[in-house]
Amino acid sequence: MERYLPMGPLALVVYLVGAPEADQVVVFLSFVIQYLVMAQ
Numbered sequence: 001m002e003r004y005l006p007m008g009p010l011a012l013v014v015y016l017v018g019a020p021e022a023d024q025v026v027v028f029l030s031f032v033i034q035y036l037v038m039a040q
Contacts, residue, residue, distance in 0.1 A: 012031050016024050 009031075012027065016027060
């Protein structure tokens, strides 16, 4: 799942469209955490 994160929000959205709901939550939370870490 993490391989989609470095590609940016667009790739994340594309992945979320095809992912099960459980994976959507995990990927979204991972993306949010990564974004917050990078923003600091």
